[in-house]
Amino acid sequence: MSHTITLRRTGADELAELQREHGRALFGFLLGLTHGDAQRAEDLVQETLVRAWQHPEAWQSEHASMRPWLFTVGRRLAIDARRARLARPQEVETEALEQRPAPEDRYESSLTAIDVRRAVGSLGPEHREVLVQVYFRDRSVSEAAQVLGIPAGTVKSRTHYALRALRKGLPGYGLGA
Known part of the structure; x- marks a missing residue:
């Protein structure tokens, strides 16, 4: 031994x-x-x-x-x-997971889309046209003014009032007052 x-x-x-x-x-x-x-x-x-x-x-x-x-x-x-x-x-650190956005909830995003459509639909045609040009077609104020045939200042003011109406029509979405 x-x-x-x-x-x-x-x-x-x-x-x-x-x-x-x-x-x-x-x-x-x-x-x-x-x-x-x-x-x-x-x-x-x-x-x-x-x-x-x-x-x-x-x-x-x-x-x-x-x-x-x-x-x-x-x-x-x-x-x-x-x-x-x-x-x-690959191993992922806990800190990286905390910084990552939560997975998309399709049900929640569908409800949000319905709410936004209703709110945009409740706007008058002039305000709706401005939002479509500026936000959905990603045009500048001057480009939207040219397409709509109105002055740039009018595009700005209609955008302002349309967004204000959307904030009121979409409570709970964190859009501010």
């Missing part, structure tokens, strides 16, 4: 020596494979060293150095980790 403890201690000493001898070079190599992500590269170094500890047969090869074996294992681990990340949905 004490023989097993001695082997483990020796294995730990050899592993520590392996890290001292190759850890920095392995980290630099893996840092390149992880596009500069130091935390991920450090995790891969540790996982590579765990694999070395789990496979003592690799220590008994004819090669003068363990470095090629470590780099091969590290590269394969990096590839596997990348594939795993790409295969699963």
